[in-house]
Amino acid sequence: MARFQLDVNGAARPVDAWDADMPLLYALRNELGLHATKFGCGLGQCGACTVLMDGRPVRSCMTKISDAAGKKVVTAEGLGSPEKPHAVQAALIAEQAAQCGYCTNGMVMSSVALLQRNPKPTREQTQAALAGNLCRCGSHDRVLNAVQRASGQRSA
Numbered sequence: 001m002a003r004f005q006l007d008v009n010g011a012a013r014p015v016d017a018w019d020a021d022m023p024l025l026y027a028l029r030n031e032l033g034l035h036a037t038k039f040g041c042g043l044g045q046c047g048a049c050t051v052l053m054d055g056r057p058v059r060s061c062m063t064k065i066s067d068a069a070g071k072k073v074v075t076a077e078g079l080g081s082p083e084k085p086h087a088v089q090a091a092l093i094a095e096q097a098a099q100c101g102y103c104t105n106g107m108v109m110s111s112v113a114l115l116q117r118n119p120k121p122t123r124e125q126t127q128a129a130l131a132g133n134l135c136r137c138g139s140h141d142r143v144l145n146a147v148q149r150a151s152g153q154r155s156a
Contacts, residue, residue, distance in 0.1 A: 111146070
């Protein structure tokens with residue numbers, strides 16, 4: 001058993017892990033109770049487990065807990081609340097961009113990272129940034145509209 005100090009959503013959080021290779025996803029969900037981050041494929045291909053690490057989107061199923069130590073990790077719970085959602089979360093709600101909702105976490109986190117890098121992305125830039133986030137329900141068009149709304153390029 002190893003203990004790691006993580007900075008998650010702005011708070012220092014100690015986590016006991018079976019070893020240094022334990023996926024960050026398991027620590028977030030099982031040890032810290034942060035369930036917005038989803039287990040999708042376990043191979044880093046679907047994007048459901050995306051979190052921000054030092055402002056960059058990473059697949060938490062493929063990120064070792066030891067690699068997250070000393071970095072700032074942000075999950076969807078750290079972005080906003082039901083009462084005061086982050087602009088991307090509010091835009092997804094306004095555009096009715098979630099169907100089953102399983103991919104939503106990854107879409108939100110990738111979109112937040114995009115808007116931090118590029119506050120006014122084109123639709124094509126948004127598509128490229130979200131290309132690694134899979135949605136079986138087919139709500140990609142609404143998600144693209146939501147990102148445009150969150151960036152102030154689409155009116156309410």
